[in-house]
Amino acid sequence: MNKIDGKTKILGVIGNPIQHTLSPVIHNTLCELMGINAVYVPIHVENDIEVAVNGLYASSVSGLNITVPYKQDVMKALKGIDPLAEKIGAVNTLVPDDGGYKGFNTDMPGLYRALCRQGVDPDGKEAIVIGAGGASRAVCMMLVTYGTSKIYLINRSFDKAEKIAELSSKIIPVRLSDCNSIPEGSYLMFQCTSLGLKEEDGLLIDDDSFYEKAEFGYDLIYNPPETPFIKKLKQNGVPCDNGLSMLLYQAVIAFEYWFDLTVPENIVEKVWNKLKKEIYGTRPNIVLTGYMGSGKTTVGKKLAERLGMTFIDTDEEIVKREGRTINEIFEAEGEPGFRKIETEVLKSLSDESADMSMISGAGQVISTGGGIVLKKENMPLLKELGKVFYLRADEAVTFNRVKNDSSRPLLKSGDSEELKNRISNMIKERKGYYELTSDIIIETGDKNVDEVVNEIINRFT
Ligand code: ATR
Numbered sequence: 001m002n003k004i005d006g007k008t009k010i011l012g013v014i015g016n017p018i019q020h021t022l023s024p025v026i027h028n029t030l031c032e033l034m035g036i037n038a039v040y041v042p043i044h045v046e047n048d049i050e051v052a053v054n055g056l057y058a059s060s061v062s063g064l065n066i067t068v069p070y071k072q073d074v075m076k077a078l079k080g081i082d083p084l085a086e087k088i089g090a091v092n093t094l095v096p097d098d099g100g101y102k103g104f105n106t107d108m109p110g111l112y113r114a115l116c117r118q119g120v121d122p123d124g125k126e127a128i129v130i131g132a133g134g135a136s137r138a139v140c141m142m143l144v145t146y147g148t149s150k151i152y153l154i155n156r157s158f159d160k161a162e163k164i165a166e167l168s169s170k171i172i173p174v175r176l177s178d179c180n181s182i183p184e185g186s187y188l189m190f191q192c193t194s195l196g197l198k199e200e201d202g203l204l205i206d207d208d209s210f211y212e213k214a215e216f217g218y219d220l221i222y223n224p225p226e227t228p229f230i231k232k233l234k235q236n237g238v239p240c241d242n243g244l245s246m247l248l249y250q251a252v253i254a255f256e257y258w259f260d261l262t263v264p265e266n267i268v269e270k271v272w273n274k275l276k277k278e279i280y281g282t283r284p285n286i287v288l289t290g291y292m293g294s295g296k297t298t299v300g301k302k303l304a305e306r307l308g309m310t311f312i313d314t315d316e317e318i319v320k321r322e323g324r325t326i327n328e329i330f331e332a333e334g335e336p337g338f339r340k341i342e343t344e345v346l347k348s349l350s351d352e353s354a355d356m357s358m359i360s361g362a363g364q365v366i367s368t369g370g371g372i373v374l375k376k377e378n379m380p381l382l383k384e385l386g387k388v389f390y391l392r393a394d395e396a397v398t399f400n401r402v403k404n405d406s407s408r409p410l411l412k413s414g415d416s417e418e419l420k421n422r423i424s425n426m427i428k429e430r431k432g433y434y435e436l437t438s439d440i441i442i443e444t445g446d447k448n449v450d451e452v453v454n455e456i457i458n459r460f461t
Contacts, residue, residue: 009038015067053077063258110250123147131192132160196227285386293401300367373433390438
């Protein structure tokens with residue numbers, strides 16, 4: 001979080017209710033990464049939106065977002081409205097102007113940028129939009145604006161679809177009962193109803209042949225991450241995305257308006273990872289640490305098999321990503337070079353784990369390199385990645401387990417007495433770090449592999 005001082009600018013989001021908003025995560029991270037001295041807060045407005053907005057303008061608030069239920073009502077409090085927002089009929093971003101705020105809609109361009117990120121360009125395509133509420137109206141406008149040639153709009157209440165179709169001759173309202181009359185083709189499909197928010201919700205259209213027409217699917221719902229719509233399309237191997245990317249980009253575009261800048265994609269990517277972790281968390285992974293020979297690989301593989309999880313070894317990941325062996329990395333760049341790569345791998349594993357949480361399923365067992373705990377920066381990363389188990393073994397057990405292994409650079413060279421001493425020193429040096437980093441310590445010296453696996457399972461679940 002940025003330091004707050006006399007020059008800190010105020011940003012915020014107005015809504016009712018507002019306590020569950022994710023916008024502060026996005027904007028405060030953007031402020032931090034872009035080096036902007038500003039803070040973004042939720043603002044609960046009970047009912048008088050006009051008084052609130054005027055008061056915030058008078059207080060020099062540098063930028064505001066507007067969410068439910070004020071996206072229309074806020075218009076009466078504005079100095080000007082961007083033509084696009086006017087057309088969509090909803091304002092979600094306020095930018096200070098002379099004598100008052102000007103209103104914009106960044107939801108629609110946000111969705112467009114989210115699609116571009118997926119390599120989807122609506123220009124010249126045909127689309128099917130399901131649902132005819134406020135969100136659907138913005139999606140239809142976006143598609144028309146960005147060149148979609150035809151949009152079939154299906155809704156349970158046909159009159160609402162007809163109303164949206166008044167926006168453009170390219171929008172064709174379709175009765176729910178006629179959804180199979182849509183010609184065969186390859187469509188961008190948008191799910192804009194509230195169906196899927198609740199666990200017991202099914203599909204509005206429960207007909208496989210309908211979904212076979214999709215070449216790409218987007219569900220505006222982002223929580224849960226996989227609605228029945230997304231599940232259905234994924235079953236058909238169709239690429240999909242959910243509304244979290246739209247949430248991200250509408251915020252990025254608002255931020256760009258407020259500070260008159262462009263947020264680089266590498267920063268957007270960092271905010272994206274943080275946002276995913278915030279909302280979906282990472283999967284329930286098991287992280288194994290311990291001195292070399294403590295059993296991380298053998299135990300880890302068996303554990304993964306028993307729990308139906310994927311097994312990952314950080315050293316193997318490093319080799320895979322670098323295209324070099326651990327020994328080669330040590331020889332070329334020394335231990336500091338290796339540790340740097342190791343930290344990067346930890347970070348990306350954590351991001352990928354958040355990504356995978358968008359797909360339901362079991363987590364990973366991650367076996368780590370023996371020296372991973374030596375770098376302070378790695379400790380929070382390990383904890384973020386999952387529950388950390390330290391597999392403890394004493395010097396004699398460790399010596400017996402590793403004495404014939406030449407693949408370990410830190411143990412290479414020297415006779416067996418020297419090796420024993422080196423192990424003893426290393427264990428002494430690292431013991432405290434392992435303990436500090438771990439959530440649970442497992443004594444492995446007097447146990448076989450199955451016993452260690454069982455103990456971890458018992459203490460993990
Ligand atoms: P938003 O503004 O977020 O788009 P909305 O205006 O409440 O939300 O729109 C909700 C959409 O979900 C509408 O298309 C609605 O269909 P109707 O216009 O027929 O009401 C659709 N929807 C909600 N619950 C539904 C249900 N149980 N079955 C079918 N459609 C439903």
